[in-house]
Amino acid sequence: MRNSLAKFLQAIKLPGLSFLMAFTLTGLIIAISDAKVIAKFSTPLEFIKSALAAIGNAYLALFQGAVYDVNLTKGHTFIHGFYPLSETIVIATPLILTGLSVALAFKAGLFNIGAQGQFIFGAIGASYVGFHFHLPIGIHILVAALVGAFFAAIWGGIVGLLKARTGAHEVILTIMMNYIASYFILWILKTQSFLRPGRIDPIAPEVNQSARLPLLAGANFRLNFGIFIALAAAVFVWWLLTKTTIGFKFRAVGANGQAAKTAGISVPFVITSTMMICGALAGLGGAVQVLGSTYSLNTDIAGSFGFDAITVALLGRAQPLGTVFAALLFGALHAGGRTMQSSTGVPLDIVLVTQALVVLFIAAPAFVRYIFRIKKLNASASLTSKGWNG
């Protein structure tokens, strides 16, 4: 027990410290970009005081917007204070799925930048089944989600097949496939079959009630069944990687493709099937977003879920559990960022700065080790570079 706790602490040390440094630097940026703080520059004591106050207020607002809001409106109960937390989970849900997509690819030695495009195809598939067909409750959700995942699996599988057959680099391929997907959704939303009756702007009809993921905490909260799908997917990825022969192949190719090949493991099979499963996971993210959150397909459906997924997977060290936590953390940053903007005037964009800094520090473990004088961990430190080198 103590051993596993030590192991856990060891595993989160680097991401944790990266996060700490990112928050510290973000705090400095918040302070120096605040005109009121800068105005007190001539009196050092006042300057530091106001700087700390600015940072404190911003982070307090961030917390209130992400976890629990103490300022309850009249008539609202204690439960309503948790609205921010439910928002955090709602934002985290698709991120967990796209994050798992990137994480699984990392494990097989692939760098999947294409979660964005795969997410879009998942959303398109789920949306179409959702509004076009009329099926019994339950079955409708299942079919819509599976069709979304299937579309995205094909989209990811194309990349896998191209890499396996021609040796083209998956980073380039997925970036290009993202462009195609982004423009494809713009086009398809203007076609007759996706146009919402009575509207001329690119927005699809809402999915039928029978295809909507059940709400978990009543109509006042957006919290829906999607989080369970995401958690189940995390368990699935864990099971696949650690308990199955397919996962064994994935990990072997990811850790040393040459040795895996020499031992008779088919590298093309691994690349293609990994990319298909990764596509399906990201596509499920798109499906969950449409069926549980927006209910309709629009041009901005994917937001930055596919790109944040890379950060999430890196922060989660490509582990399923780690990815879940990292996605929740990012969900919290996004949810809290809005409150921070509205109540303290610190722009939402500062959250992007924090995210970027986290990636920066995680991608430069040697730097973090240097700052905190940590000895080199020989664990999965090679993970990130492996991803980049393909």
Next chain:
Amino acid sequence: MSLELRGITKTFGSLTANDSINLRVETGQIHAILGENGAGKSTLMNIVYGLLNADSGEILVDEKLVDISEPIDALSAGIGMVHQHFMLIPVFTVAENIILGHEKSSKFGVIDIDAARLAIRKVSKDFGFEVDPDAIVESLPVGIQQKVEIIRALIYEAKVLILDEPTAVLTPQETDELLKTMRELKAKGTSIIFITHKLREVREVADQITIIRRGKVVAAVSPTTSEGELASMMVGRAVDLAPVKHKHQIGEPILVATNLTVRDAMGTAIVKSVNFHVNAGEVLAIAGVQGNGQSELARALINLESHIEGSIKLAGAEIRGSSIYDSLHSGIAFIPESRELDGLVGSFSIAENLILDLHDQQPYAKGINLSASTVLSEAEKRVTEFDIRLQSVSDAVSTLSGGNKQKVVIARELSRPVKVLVASQPTRGLDVGSIEFVHERILAERDQGRGVILFSTELDEVMALADRIAVMYRGEILEIVDSGVTRGELGLLMAGVVTKKASA
């Protein structure tokens, strides 16, 4: 110039790589340092050359204490080093390589290459080398490239020359040439520290031999000591240098390669239409200097290469063009040249590495599920059978020593039904004890009626194990000879000189 090391100690974490080592190299002496891999030879030399710094100890040059913390200090103290892997820029000329790091320019910043040319000619004349200063390094044979390194050391007035495993990359003839050069250098008063694990060379050329085991000097002996004694001192126990090869009945051809050609991605033939066969119960050695197509030929036998032409018949069935998986499972065991790159997944556990090939078969796989308990229990069996020394089968395979890593590869490859064992440089980088084990295992496979194709650049290994020897030169098999061939004849063949018609 004499060099003396006193009480050199160097630790890496809990490992003591050098434990108060004392060593004295006299002026004009060839001093061999003998030891297994990991004994601490390289660490010691890196300390002398300033690449590493000792925790404690002193270095004296001509009885005077010197402070060597960087290579430049070693150079100015008159210590030069020729590394095992040459530090040359392949596309530069000899002269350009030699002035590298010491570039002097004449007026207007123009580099003064003429001075370097003159210096090279002078050193070449003094020591009897024939090296063209304007030749491009990559176009030169390996033996000459090594001379360029030696010339570089001499030009910068090295009086003590460290040669780190200098014969590993050379043909037997080039090795003889190097030994001759070493004697000439010695006659001119240069001291040489000669690091090697090849006992024959040591006895031929050294004046004094120091044996290092586990970071300590265990013996300082004269070159009259027998090879057997040297080997036991290196390992710390009695070793069998020449494995016992029983006479026995050789069977029918089991693997037949006909007009086998292997091309690289550019379409250039690396292996040029070779023909050979191996019989059941026979060791066919494929000898040759590194880089003459042996690696590619070995890989082609299990279809690891992408462009293979011709035919490979295993027990009568064509396997060229099969998948790697099918090649392995039709009865070929394959020990790849590099166990780190091609043999093992370093971050995987020992147990996982043992089933890299069999993970999706009974009894390991139950449907899609991998049975962790079976994987562990089967691993324990292999570990006992192959005497793999480890703490736990769940440890990463990268924590094992070279010899034990190779045992993991061998254990895995021999756990399938085997008709032919293809072993590519199976003892490269292994210590004497592990070499002994691998040799015994190879002969055991032969005695059980399997065909063995042994790719090796080590003449001693080839002579000791082979029933027949095929010599590869520039992608072709020059001759296939019986094991009665002499070292000299084999050496000539490896250098591409065909003396007589094929006898087998």
